[in-house]
Amino acid sequence: MDGAKADGWMQIGPRADIPEWNNKGRVSAPLGEGEEREVDIWAISCFFLRSSARRKGLxxxxxxxxxxxxxxxxxxxxxxxxxxxxxxxxSIGLFVGSTRVFEKAGFQAVAERKAGRPLMRFTL
Structure with missing residues (x-):
């Protein structure tokens, strides 16, 4: 935080609450039938980092x-x-995050429907 301003935020929640993630043909489309309705499958769908907070590990x-x-x-x-x-x-496009960040956190690529945009999973 810089005073009263947040340095960044991340959208996270059940996949079912992010309808655009569940459209067929999207790089984020569910792997299995019915996964778009499973409340225990969550997604990190986007980030925002203020420019002054970037490149600091946030x-x-x-x-x-x-x-x-x-x-x-x-x-x-x-x-x-x-x-x-x-x-x-x-860094246009990095609002979805960097693959490297997710790899370091232990996520594994499970599909790549478009070059450079893997669908990654972390088992809790």
């Missing part, structure tokens, strides 16, 4: 906190659909 802190939060609230699986790399120096 994404790692948010993901670690998200894992704990999901575990405490009954999640069985936690998913993310990050971007492997961005060629844009302004």
């Amino acid at each position: 994404s790692h802190v948010l993901v670690a906190g998200g894992i704990d939060f999901a575990r405490q609230n009954g999640a069985r699986l936690l998913e993310a659909c990050p971007i492997t790399r961005s060629n844009d120096k302004r």
Whole structure:
């Protein structure tokens, strides 16, 4: 925090609460039939970090906190659909997070429907 302003935030919750994640053809589409309705499958769908807070490890802190939060609230699986790399120096596209951050947290790639956009899972 910088005074009264948060340095960043992350959206996390049951996959069922993120309808756009469940559309067929999306890189984040469910792997199995009916998974879009399972309340114990959660997703980290996006991040926002103020520019002054970037490159300081905040994404790692948010993901670690998200894992704990999901575990405490009954999640069985936690998913993310990050971007492997961005060629844009302004990090356009990294609102979904970096694959490297999720790998370091213990997530495993389970599908890659579009190059550079794996669907990753963490078992709680």
